[in-house]
Amino acid sequence: MAAKRNFRLMAGGKDEKKRKKSRGKGRGAIALAVAAALFGVLLIAFLFVAARYEVKNITVEGNLHYTDEEITDMILKDRLSYNSLYLSLLYRNREITDIPFIQTMSVKVLSPDTIQIMVYEKTVAGYVEYMGRYLYFDRDGIVVESSETRTQGVPQVTGIAFDHVVLYEPLPVEDDTIFQEILSITQMLSKYEISTDKIYFNEASEITLYFGEVRVRLGTDNLEEKIMQLQYILPRLEGKSGVLRMENYTEERKNISFQEDG
Numbered sequence: 079m080a081a082k083r084n085f086r087l088m089a090g091g092k093d094e095k096k097r098k099k100s101r102g103k104g105r106g107a108i109a110l111a112v113a114a115a116l117f118g119v120l121l122i123a124f125l126f127v128a129a130r131y132e133v134k135n136i137t138v139e140g141n142l143h144y145t146d147e148e149i150t151d152m153i154l155k156d157r158l159s160y161n162s163l164y165l166s167l168l169y170r171n172r173e174i175t176d177i178p179f180i181q182t183m184s185v186k187v188l189s190p191d192t193i194q195i196m197v198y199e200k201t202v203a204g205y206v207e208y209m210g211r212y213l214y215f216d217r218d219g220i221v222v223e224s225s226e227t228r229t230q231g232v233p234q235v236t237g238i239a240f241d242h243v244v245l246y247e248p249l250p251v252e253d254d255t256i257f258q259e260i261l262s263i264t265q266m267l268s269k270y271e272i273s274t275d276k277i278y279f280n281e282a283s284e285i286t287l288y289f290g291e292v293r294v295r296l297g298t299d300n301l302e303e304k305i306m307q308l309q310y311i312l313p314r315l316e317g318k319s320g321v322l323r324m325e326n327y328t329e330e331r332k333n334i335s336f337q338e339d340g
Contacts, residue, residue, distance in 0.1 A: 130190050131161050131162045131190045132160055132161065132162075132190075133154070133160045133161070133162050133165070133191060133192075133193055134191040134192070135191060135192040136150055136193055136195065137188075137192075137193075137194045138194075138197065139194065139195070139197065140196055140197040140198060140199065141199070143179040143180075143199060143229050144179075149197060150195070152177060152183075153169065153183070153195060162185075162187045162193050165185040165187075165193060166185050166193070169183050170184060172184070178225055179202065179229070180197060180198070180199055181198050181199060183195060183196065183197055183198065184196045184198075200216065200223070201217055202222065202229075202232055203216055203217050203260050204232060204233045204234065204235040204260050204264065204277065205228075205232055206234070206235055206236075206238070206240075206249070207234065210226075211224050211225065212224070212225050212226070212227070212228050214232065215249055215257070217261040218254075219248040219254055219256075219257035220246065220247065220249075221244070221246065221247060221248075221249060224243075224245055231273060233264065233275065233276055233277050234275065234276040235276070235277050235278075235279075236276060236277070237278045237279035237280055238256060238279060239252065256279065259283075260277060262301070263277060263287075263301065263305075266301060266302055266305045267305060270305060270309045271309070272305065272308055272312070274287045274288060274289060275288045276288035282298075283298055284297050284298055284325070285297065285298065287308075289312060289315075291318065291319035292312070292315050292318060292319065292320060293320075293322070294321075294322040294324060295322065295323055295324060296325065297325035300327065300328055303327070303329055304327055307324070307327070311334070315336065318336075318338060319338065319340075320336055320339045322334070322335075323335045323336070323337065
């Protein structure tokens with residue numbers, strides 16, 4: 079007679095499937111809990127950053143062609159842009175291609191709720207009128223902007239001849255050294271805090287500056303000395319109309335006269 083054997087039953091069948099299913103549900107619940115916790119942490123962090131770094135104070139530096147309010151409106155376009163951290167990342171020496179006269183803009187966070195907008199404008203030496211538009215050129219005579227509106231603080235240049243204009247290319251003048259002359263004049267005027275409406279060159283390259291109804295004939299030499307004297311003379315001519323003759327003025331011969339119109 080065969081000996082009776084003892085067997086140990088192994089788990090399997092339907093019981094094993096139930097346990098696997100139970101383990102799967104447990105892992106899913108854990109993953110869901112971890113995801114929910116992570117989402118909660120991120121949400122809290124987002125709400126903290128949004129509240130902590132909300133822009134409330136703004137300073138603007140470097141803008142000439144646009145007001146502080148106009149620059150601010152360019153930066154704060156939507157709800158997200160009111161976050162100072164976001165702005166500092168978005169505007170980190172950012173090149174601007176769709177706003178006339180502006181080359182780059184940067185945003186610096188001074189404190190969580192305070193930012194500083196630095197505006198870097200294209201260098202403009204003057205403008206010429208051509209076919210009903212104002213064409214602004216830089217120190218090398220390259221046309222950097224074309225606009226239908228005149229910008230205050232930039233002088234009109236007349237007396238230079240050209241027959242066509244191409245944006246982002248030099249004005250086609252006979253003697254391009256005139257642009258260095260224009261830049262030199264504008265820099266001297268800026269040095270003495272003088273703003274002129276127009277710079278005129280005649281056929282002999284003699285320079286006349288326009289200040290309202292007053293025309294100042296500078297000639298071609300000793301420009302620095304003459305412009306330095308203008309800061310003292312112009313206030314006395316306010317409201318008058320005529321020609322201020324300074325062509326023959328030198329440090330030794332202080333020859334200046336004013337011929338009033340009419």
